[in-house]
Amino acid sequence: xxxxxxxxxxxxxxxxxxxxxxxxxxxxxxxxxxxxxxxxxxxxxxxxxxxxxxxxxxxxxxxxxxxxxxxxxxxxxxxxxxxxxxxxxxxxxxxxxxxxxxxxxxxxxxxxxxxxxxxxxxxxxxxxxxxxxxxxxxxxxxxxxxxxxxxxxxxxxxxxxxxxxxxxxxxxxxxxxxxxxxxxxxxxxxxxxxxxxxxxxxxxxxxxxxxxxxxxxxxxxxxxxxxxxxxxxxxxxxxxxxxxxxxxxxxxxxxxxxxxxxxxxxxxxxxxxxxxxxxxxxxxxxxxxxxxxxxxxxxxxx
Ligand code: SF4
Ligand code: SF4
Numbered sequence: 065x066x067x068x069x070x071x072x073x074x075x076x077x078x079x080x081x082x083x084x085x086x087x088x089x090x091x092x093x094x095x096x097x098x099x100x101x102x103x104x105x106x107x108x109x110x111x112x113x114x115x116x117x118x119x120x121x122x123x124x125x126x127x128x129x130x131x132x133x134x135x136x137x138x139x140x141x142x143x144x145x146x147x148x149x150x151x152x153x154x155x156x157x158x159x160x161x162x163x164x165x166x167x168x169x170x171x172x173x174x175x176x177x178x179x180x181x182x183x184x185x186x187x188x189x190x191x192x193x194x195x196x197x198x199x200x201x202x203x204x205x206x207x208x209x210x211x212x213x214x215x216x217x218x219x220x221x222x223x224x225x226x227x228x229x230x231x232x233x234x235x236x237x238x239x240x241x242x243x244x245x246x247x248x249x250x251x252x253x254x255x256x257x258x259x260x261x262x263x264x265x266x267x268x269x270x271x272x273x274x275x276x277x278x279x280x281x282x283x284x285x286x287x288x289x290x291x292x293x294x295x296x297x298x299x300x301x302x303x304x305x306x307x308x309x310x311x312x313x314x315x316x317x318x319x320x321x322x323x324x325x326x327x328x329x330x331x332x333x334x335x336x337x338x339x340x341x342x343x344x345x346x347x348x349x350x351x352x353x354x355x356x357x358x359x360x361x362x363x364x365x366x
Contacts, residue, residue: 067175068093073205074125074171075240088233089125091172095180096122096142098135100153100359102162107299107340109263110164110194110217117162117191119153120355121169126198126232128221130274130315132305135355137169143360147176151183153359163262164192164215171197174205181212192264199269200234201244209251216248216267223283231274231312242287245269245296254295255338268297268340272304276314278323282330289336299340300327305352 067073068082078087086092102115110116122142124131135141145153154165170177181193192214199218220241222228228237248267255266269288273281281300288298302324306316328341 067205072202073174075200075202075234075236076125077202088127089123089172090140091123094144095147095150095173095176096140096144097150097153097360098122098142098355098357099353100157101353102157102160103166103353106166106217107268107297109257109261110166110215110268112163112260112262114161114163116164116166116194117154117157117160118166118168118196118353119150119157119359120353121167121173123172124169124198125171126200126221126234128198128232129310129312130231130304130307132307132352133169133355134307134309138309141355143357145360147179148183149360149362150176150180151187151189152362154180154184154189155187156359158189158191162191164194165189166194166196166217168196169198170195171201174208178208178212192262195248199241199244200232200237201240203240203243203247206244206247206251211251214252214265215263216245216252217270218245218248218267219270219272220245220284220288221272222277223280223287227274227277227280231315245288245292249292249296255297266296267292268299270299270301272301273319273324273327274304274315275317275319275323278327281327285327285331285334285336289331289334294338297338297340298331298336300324300331300342302342 070079080087082093099120103118104111122136123140124137131137194215195213196217228234304319
């Protein structure tokens with residue numbers, strides 16, 4: 065069955081035929097990516113010393129107003145590639161020494177990604193595959209990835225749908241993020257690391273703290289810890305950087321340092337042991353890659 069002909073890949077369930085029509089994510093039936101390179105700005109067990117083999121897909125099904133990758137997520141910057149080329153890119157990143165393949169914002173391209181992973185594995189791909197997404201997923205579609213993805217890296221952005229509607233135009237974010245994470249944990253089981261400390265299996269849930277949403281952050285930590293205890297890792301991020309497009313006044317300023325410190329203490333008191341946090345001032349555009357199409361074209365060898 066061609067899932068792009070009546071697209072329900074994400075909870076927006078647009079049911080459009082992506083060969084004929086664009087919908088919320090603005091992705092058609094082709095795979096588009098903006099960058100494929102070794103990337104060093106992920107959590108230490110992902111970046112390691114040699115880098116994560118990140119493939120940045122173009123478009124996003126959430127289109128958050130505060131997005132730090134607006135160029136690709138909201139404005140869909142990217143170049144069209146075939147499934148075959150995507151599988152080659154995975155192998156090229158492995159050859160460059162990547163610790164893993166890191167599929168960034170892959171949701172809209174799941175059918176093509178499944179085919180590309182299978183092809184790349186036949187061609188010798190052996191490093192872990194990471195699915196790095198917004199958490200706004202259709203859990204039934206995530207089931208299709210069972211056995212293909214080693215590590216899930218979903219966001220859990222909001223615990224109150226009011227914020228999800230306001231900032232991401234998503235009216236059912238919370239329930240879908242919960243069912244998605246449940247399915248991801250079911251597939252991978254608890255986190256496992258190799259001798260070098262690199263993650264090989266499991267789920268790391270990311271939460272980017274937003275200015276003014278401290279109480280919402282606490283609810284997310286409560287929920288995740290009481291549901292999964294030490295079976296998952298949390299990544300609590302303070303790197304929020306206001307972008308030039310955001311219209312909401314409360315999002316035009318960086319996160320208060322004291323709010324982040326309060327949350328780290330809160331997590332500690334809750335008993336959370338498996339967590340990554342960010343040290344010092346991380347508000348910077350240096351986390352934002354240059355989406356210059358590096359790694360997309362095949363370099364011919366003579
Ligand atoms: S992936 Fe895009 S077209 Fe498909 S349901 Fe989601 S927003 Fe709609
Ligand atoms: S989910 Fe992530 S990539 Fe997508 S718009 Fe929101 S912040 Fe940007």
